[in-house]
Amino acid sequence: MIDYLVTILLIAGIYAIFALGLNLEWGFTGLLNFGHVGFMAVGAYTTVLLSMNNGVPLLLSVLAGMVLAGLLGAFLGIPTLKLRADYLAIVTIGFSEILRYLLLNEEWLTNGPIGLCGFPRPFQDLVPIQSYNLFFLVVVLSVLVIIYSGIELLIRSPWGRVLKSIRENEEIATSLGKHVFSYKVQSLALGSMIAALAGSLLAFYLQYINPRNFMPIETFYAWIIVVLGGSGNNKGVLLGAVLFWGFFSGSRFAQEYLPLSPTQVGSMRVMFIGLMLIILMMFRPQGILGKKEELSLER
Amino acid sequence: MAIEQVVINGMVLGCIIALSAIGLTVTYRILNFANFAHGDFVTLGAYIAFLFSAILGLNFLAACALAIAAAALFSVGLDCLIWKPMRSKGASSTALMILSIGLAICLRNLIVFVFTPDIERFPLPVKEGMTLGGVVITPYQVAVTAVAVVLMFAVHYLLRKTSIGLAMRALSDNMDLARVSGIDVDRVVRYTWATGMALAAAAGILYGLITNINPNMGWFMVIPIFAAVILGGIGNPYGAMMGGIIIGLSQELSTLILPSEYKIAVSFFIMIVVLLVKPKGLMGGG
Numbered sequence: 001m002i003d004y005l006v007t008i009l010l011i012a013g014i015y016a017i018f019a020l021g022l023n024l025e026w027g028f029t030g031l032l033n034f035g036h037v038g039f040m041a042v043g044a045y046t047t048v049l050l051s052m053n054n055g056v057p058l059l060l061s062v063l064a065g066m067v068l069a070g071l072l073g074a075f076l077g078i079p080t081l082k083l084r085a086d087y088l089a090i091v092t093i094g095f096s097e098i099l100r101y102l103l104l105n106e107e108w109l110t111n112g113p114i115g116l117c118g119f120p121r122p123f124q125d126l127v128p129i130q131s132y133n134l135f136f137l138v139v140v141l142s143v144l145v146i147i148y149s150g151i152e153l154l155i156r157s158p159w160g161r162v163l164k165s166i167r168e169n170e171e172i173a174t175s176l177g178k179h180v181f182s183y184k185v186q187s188l189a190l191g192s193m194i195a196a197l198a199g200s201l202l203a204f205y206l207q208y209i210n211p212r213n214f215m216p217i218e219t220f221y222a223w224i225i226v227v228l229g230g231s232g233n234n235k236g237v238l239l240g241a242v243l244f245w246g247f248f249s250g251s252r253f254a255q256e257y258l259p260l261s262p263t264q265v266g267s268m269r270v271m272f273i274g275l276m277l278i279i280l281m282m283f284r285p286q287g288i289l290g291k292k293e294e295l296s297l298e299r
Numbered sequence: 300m301a302i303e304q305v306v307i308n309g310m311v312l313g314c315i316i317a318l319s320a321i322g323l324t325v326t327y328r329i330l331n332f333a334n335f336a337h338g339d340f341v342t343l344g345a346y347i348a349f350l351f352s353a354i355l356g357l358n359f360l361a362a363c364a365l366a367i368a369a370a371a372l373f374s375v376g377l378d379c380l381i382w383k384p385m386r387s388k389g390a391s392s393t394a395l396m397i398l399s400i401g402l403a404i405c406l407r408n409l410i411v412f413v414f415t416p417d418i419e420r421f422p423l424p425v426k427e428g429m430t431l432g433g434v435v436i437t438p439y440q441v442a443v444t445a446v447a448v449v450l451m452f453a454v455h456y457l458l459r460k461t462s463i464g465l466a467m468r469a470l471s472d473n474m475d476l477a478r479v480s481g482i483d484v485d486r487v488v489r490y491t492w493a494t495g496m497a498l499a500a501a502a503g504i505l506y507g508l509i510t511n512i513n514p515n516m517g518w519f520m521v522i523p524i525f526a527a528v529i530l531g532g533i534g535n536p537y538g539a540m541m542g543g544i545i546i547g548l549s550q551e552l553s554t555l556i557l558p559s560e561y562k563i564a565v566s567f568f569i570m571i572v573v574l575l576v577k578p579k580g581l582m583g584g585g
Contacts, residue, residue, distance in 0.1 A: 032393055034335070034400065079574040085393055086333040087574060090529070093335075094522045094567040105560045216518075220400060227397065267411035274404030281398040282385065 006133050008249050013140040014201045016241035017147050019225040020234060021194030026223075027232035027290075028155055029187040030167035032085055035076075035092030036195050036222050038099045039069040041214035043196025044203040045103065045110060052119040062200040066193040073192030077185040088188075096216060103211040115210025122204060133205075140201055147194060148234055163187055167232075217270065221248075224273055227280050230290025239288060248273075303434045305551050311440045311509060313547020314447035318502040319520060320527035320539035321454055322495030328471040328534025329491050330382065332392035336403040337499060338524060339410075342517035344370045344500020345507045346410050353422045367500045374496035375489050377402075382492070383485065403518070410514045418513045421504075443505045450501055451540055454494070458536065463490050471534055519563070523550065526566035530573050532580025541582065545569075 018040060025031040046065035050056040056064070076095055080088040103110045110116065127135045154160050162183050165173040174180050203209050221244065229240025251269045258265060286292040323337045347369050351362035381402070385395060428435035458464040466487045469477040478484050506516060527546045531538020549569060550562040557565070573580065 030393070032396060079571055083574065083578050086396060087529075087578075089335075089396055090333060090525045091571065091574070094525075094563075094570065097522060098561075098564045098567050101560055101564065105558060217404070220404060223397065223400070263416060264412050267408040267416075271405050271408035271412065274401045274406075274408065277401030278381065278398055278405065281390075281394055281401065282381065285394060 003133070006137055008245055010133060010137050010140055010205055011249075012241045012245040013137070013144050014198050014205060015221060015225060015245065016238050017140075017144055017201065018195055018198035019222040019229075019237045019241055020144075020147055020151055021191040021198065022222045023226045023231065023234060023237050024151055024155075024163075024194070025187055025191035027226060027237075028160065028167060029163045029184060030085070031081075031184060031188055031191075032089040033092045033188065033191065034089045034219060035094070035096030035216075036191075037214050037216065037218040038092070038096030039073060039192040039195035040199035040202065040218065041096075041099055041103065041211075042069040042072060042192075043199030044209050044213070045116075045199075046196070047200040048116050048119045048203050048209060049109070052116065058120060058122050062197065065200055066196045069196035069199075070189040070193040073189040074185050077188045081184045081188070082181055093216065093219075096214070096219065100211050100214055103214070110211075113210060113212075115208060115212075117208035119203070119207075121207065136205060140205075143197065143201065144238075147197070148238070151234055159183075220273070220277070224277055224280075226287075227277060227285070228287050230287035231285075232291070233287075233289045236287055236289035300554070301433055302552075302555065303432070305555060306548065307434055307436060307440070309548035309551030310544065311443055311547070312551060313544035314444050315502050315506050315509075315543075316520065316523050316527050316547050317540045317543025318447055318450060318498050318505070319524045320531070320543045321451070321536045322498035322502075323524055324528045324531065324534055324536055324539040325467065325471070325491055326495045327528065329467065329474075329488065330386075330395070332395035332399070333525070335396060335399045335521065336406060337495075338517035338519075338521035339403045339406040340370070340374070340496055340499040340517065341503040341506070341520060341524075342410060342512070342514060343373070343406055343503070344496075345503030345512040345516065346414055346514075347500070348504045348507070349414070349419055349421060349512060353419070359421065359423060363501075363504050366504065367497050370500035371493040371497040374492040378489050378492050382488075386488075407514055407518060414514070416514055418511045420511050421507055423508070437509070439508045443508055446501070446505060450498065454498070454536055457494065463487065467491055467494075522563050522570075523547075523566040526570040526573075529570050529578075530580055532582045535580065535582050538580055538582035542580070 018036070022033060022036050025033050043062070043065035046068050047058070047061040050061035050064055051058050076091055077088070080091045104113055121132075122139065123135070124132070155163065162173060162178050165176075165178070166180055166183060170180055202213070206213065225240035225244050226237055228243060229236030229238070248269065251272070254269070255262060255265045260268070280287065319337065319341050322340070323334060326334055326337075344366055348363050348366035351357045351365050352359045357365070381398065385398065426438045428437040458468060466477065466482050467490065469480070469482060470484065470487050470491075474484065503512070503517065506520075523546050527542035528539055529542070530545060531540070531542030546566045546569065550565050553562060553565040
């Protein structure tokens, strides 16, 4: 039972970090990133490939993944962030899918659909294997605290106030002499770096990665976490992550009570997530903790 | 493969992408948001036709006609249930896009729930291809192209020669102006959804004719469809037709030099180049 609770908290913690990156982009800057999982995959694969084959120290491999994801985020922002908001959504969704095809097909590098395993994990020689998950939970929660406090500090800084002003009204931010485009690129790059960090942690937790871990639906798990908790509210993201994974893991037990095949139960659980997103957007777009007046969801 | 063969395959695929892209581009312009559920509308059309033909045993053509009508009705139902309340609340396009993602997830998993995630085929005999000057063309490919061309002409007729088409064009130019000149906006929007959905359903059925159907088929078409819409200029149905054909051709031609797994990457690359060089698309729009 304790083990089960630890795994739920672990995965909720990793997805909370992942969703905090999305919240920076969407909740605070108003950017629609529908390919967040792509940056998570960049983090996971870069860290694993560098540390496994080339003996690069783990911390350095994690940082390398973050830097690469940040550069990719900026790179995708350049053709799209001067245009209407929807172009970023289309381009990021395309990016995450094409990255997945690359991971599937460039077998010389990624081992294709079989994926990679047997890579080093932090402090694996020092911590006994039975208590590794518990140890890793402490690591994940510490990273979560650092990222959470870092973002909170940033959004209270002058830099963060510019982001919010872009979310509220781009024209006003521009008229005050702010270089809106450059702030948007920075926000997207930083959010992508956080996604990459979550990706490295996910790889350490799973001990085995393959392209199926990075399906487009993972992006929308982050979206439901942010929208449920409250866009633009980091506490809401933490709450959303715990509620979402609590529900998502708990609903697995529905199998025992329903006369349905495992595939049907699986599809029903994901269908419920989609339904929840529809209902929230229709009736409570500010989520549980968000402020309605802070969201630019109405014309 | 001979280049002529690749061009034929590309044209056939292009027709299907074009049909789906017309549906997306008209709703994109009139309702002012990118509907990410459009790919799953394509899937839904194919599965309703599968339900009527393979499971209920109707004649295939009747099943297709019924499926297209049912899909159009479904989209009107969605308008009443979701889009109209959102419009009257004055929801922004970003809110609608997030909502459409929820709808896409729902529809795809509903299809998996009802029909299983397995690949299915329409109950039709396998037809031998005809060889014409070294190029193999199956009767289904001919049928797909013919139906797609007829439907594209039908869209042209609808937009240019009917009063509802005129109202749709007025709405896409300026919704407020259309409203004050006495156009029943909600009615025209319902017709727009129905048209877009009928074309998506037709595209799904045609795609099933030349390959197979599976719950992810529409999702995997989303990138080429959006690339066609952006290439042709958002809101321009003629641009979407041209964009669809260009994207279909480029995807198939790319197989001459790239592994076929990267077909989708080709449409993505075209989309990025258009956004950098000419974001309004080749034929103007949005």
